[in-house]
Amino acid sequence: MAKRTDFPFIHRLRVRWQEVDAQQVVFNGHYLTYLDVAISEYWRAAGLPYPDGMSHLGGDVYVRQHTLSYHAPARLDDHLDIGLRCESIGTSSIKMAWAVWADHRLLLTGEAVYVYTSLETRRSHPVPETFRQHIHAHAHGEPVTTLTLGPWRDQQQAAEAVRRSVFIDEQAVPEAEEWDADDAHALHAVVRNLAGLPLATGRLITQGLPSGQARIGRLAVLRAMRGAGVGRAVLRALVEAAQAQGCTQVCMHAQTAAQRFYESEGFVAQGEVFDEVEIPHVLMRRDL
Numbered sequence: 024m025a026k027r028t029d030f031p032f033i034h035r036l037r038v039r040w041q042e043v044d045a046q047q048v049v050f051n052g053h054y055l056t057y058l059d060v061a062i063s064e065y066w067r068a069a070g071l072p073y074p075d076g077m078s079h080l081g082g083d084v085y086v087r088q089h090t091l092s093y094h095a096p097a098r099l100d101d102h103l104d105i106g107l108r109c110e111s112i113g114t115s116s117i118k119m120a121w122a123v124w125a126d127h128r129l130l131l132t133g134e135a136v137y138v139y140t141s142l143e144t145r146r147s148h149p150v151p152e153t154f155r156q157h158i159h160a161h162a163h164g165e166p167v168t169t170l171t172l173g174p175w176r177d178q179q180q181a182a183e184a185v186r187r188s189v190f191i192d193e194q195a196v197p198e199a200e201e202w203d204a205d206d207a208h209a210l211h212a213v214v215r216n217l218a219g220l221p222l223a224t225g226r227l228i229t230q231g232l233p234s235g236q237a238r239i240g241r242l243a244v245l246r247a248m249r250g251a252g253v254g255r256a257v258l259r260a261l262v263e264a265a266q267a268q269g270c271t272q273v274c275m276h277a278q279t280a281a282q283r284f285y286e287s288e289g290f291v292a293q294g295e296v297f298d299e300v301e302i303p304h305v306l307m308r309r310d311l
Contacts, residue, residue, distance in 0.1 A: 024129065025106070025120075025122040025129060025132050027104070027106060027124065029106070029108060030106030030107060030108045030120075030121075030122065031107075031108060031161065031162050031164075032061075032064075032065050032068055032069075032106065032107045032108070032161070033104050033105065033106045033107075034060065034061040034064045034065070034104075034105045034107070035102055035103065035104050035105070036057065036060060036061075036102075036103055036105070037100060037101070037102055037103070038097055038098065038099055038100060038101045038103060039099075040099060043098070043099045046096075047098065047099070048096035048097065048098055049096060049097040049098070049101075051093065054091065054093075054123065054131055054133075055089065055091075057103065057105055057123065058105065058121055058133070058135065060105075061105040061107055061121070062107065062119070062135070065107045067247065067248060067250075067251050068161060068167075068251065069157045069158060069160075069161040069167055070157050070160075070161070070167030070168050070216040070217060070222075071154065071157050071167075071216065071218075072222070072245065072247030072248045072251075073247065074247075075220065075245060075247050076157075076216060076218070076220060076247070078142065079216075079218055079219075079220040080151045080153065080154060080218055081141065081142055081143065081151075082139050082140055082141055082142055082148055082151070082154075083139075083140050083142060084117065084137040084138065084139055084140070085137060085138050085140055086135065086136070086137055086138075087116070087136045087137065087138045088134075088135070088136040089133065089134070089135050089136075090133055090134045090135075091131060091132075091133040092131065092132050092133065093130070093131055094129050094130055094131060094132070095125075095128050095129065095130050096130070097123070097125055097130050098125075101125040101126075102125065102126075103123055103124070103125055103130070104123070104124045104125075105121060105122075105123050106121060106122045106123075106124070107119055107120070107121050108120045108121070108162075109158050109162060110134070112150055112154075112155055112158065113150075114149050114150070115138055115139045115140075115147040115148055115149055115150060116136055116137065116138055116139070116150075117136070117137040117138075117139065117150065117158075118134065118135075118136050118137075119134070119135045119136075119137065120132075120133075120134055121133050121134070121135065139151075139154070151218075153217055153218040154218075156217050157216065157217055157218070160217065167216060167217060168214050168215065168216050168217070168222060168253060168256075169214070169215055169216075169217070170212060170213070170214045170256055170257070170260055171212070171213055171215075172210055172211070172212050172260060172264060173210070173211060173213075174210070174211070175206045175207050175208075175209065175211060177211075178211040178212075178213050178224070179206075179211075181213045181215065181221035181224065182211050182213055182221070182224040182226075182241075184221045185213075185221045185222070185223060185224045185243050185244070185245060186201060186224060186241055186243050187201075188243075188245060188246075189243035189244070189245065189246070190241075190243060193246065194300075194302065196300045196302075197300070200300050205226070205228050205240075206226065208228070208230045209226040209227060209228045209230075210226065210227040210228075210229075210261070210264055211224060211225070211226045211227075212224060212225050212226070212227075212257045212260045212261055212264075213257075214253045214256055214257060221245075222244065222245050222248045222253050223242075223243065223244040223245065223248065223253040223254050223256070223257050224241065224242070224243055224257065225239060225240070225241055225242035225243070225254075225257040225258065225261055226239070226240055226241045226261070227239055227261045227264050227265055227273075228240065229265070229268060229270065235269065235270055235271040235272060236270060236271075236272055236273075236274070237265040237268070237270040237272070237273040237274075238273065238274050238275060239258070239261050239262070239265075239273055239274075239275040240275055240276065242254060242257060242258060242261075242275075244257075254284070255284075255288070258285075258288055259288070261273075262288070262309070262311070265311060266311050270311055271310065271311050272308060272309070272310050272311060273308070273309050273311060274306065274307065274308045274309075275290070275306075275307050276299055276304045276305075276306060276307075277290070277292075277304060277305055277306075277307045278302055278303065278304055279296055279303040279304065279305050280303075282305060282307070285307050286307075288309070289309045290307040290308065290309045291307060291308055291309065292305045292306070292307050293305075293306045293307065293308055294306050
């Protein structure tokens, strides 16, 4: 009998009306959709956000086999906990065990076999060592990302990659507005996964500001990693760096869409909302 404690990753979702069949239980085929949702969250938690984490390694994963055993039905509005565990990694195969519970009831157990495939040849390919490292680290509760602080000359390539993806490509910020002279003298934070893929970045500026003041800006997280905590890690690292430099207050021009996130880290909005690069912003401050 599968136990929750046997699974290092559990994703929760709620049964929706359209997933219930004429028998008033979840249609059996929907469980594979639930698995697909959960496995995407698993890759993200393991530091291999799909598809960026895979393509960075030059590969992808494809389903080869599913085995399912149904034990009890799920019903409308049940909260389902979907557990995932990597059973083994072969030369090119990844075997995942999974199970579904509703409260204390075990609903389903299963096994999924994926094949790692080269993007270049579209054929099976040995699983990269860094892929294995990510799975091992996640299973053992070890970090799957690293955070570094440094000057622009050291962080430029990684920081540019994230900011280009988020600000220029996703939010349509004009390229000429994105790069400025502040980058050269700012302190930059970058989060990377174990394979070196840049996931998040931000910068801290103190030069040219009144004594004791600092400004955080250009905080960006790849879309596939939002909600995984890497943006919070960047923000906290920059706040700690400001404190280490003797600053007593830090401010930022925050996009209003992220205002609640910054409030959860102690920042307070001040003044009216204003447009910056045609995106609503608000001035936020935090005393240190």
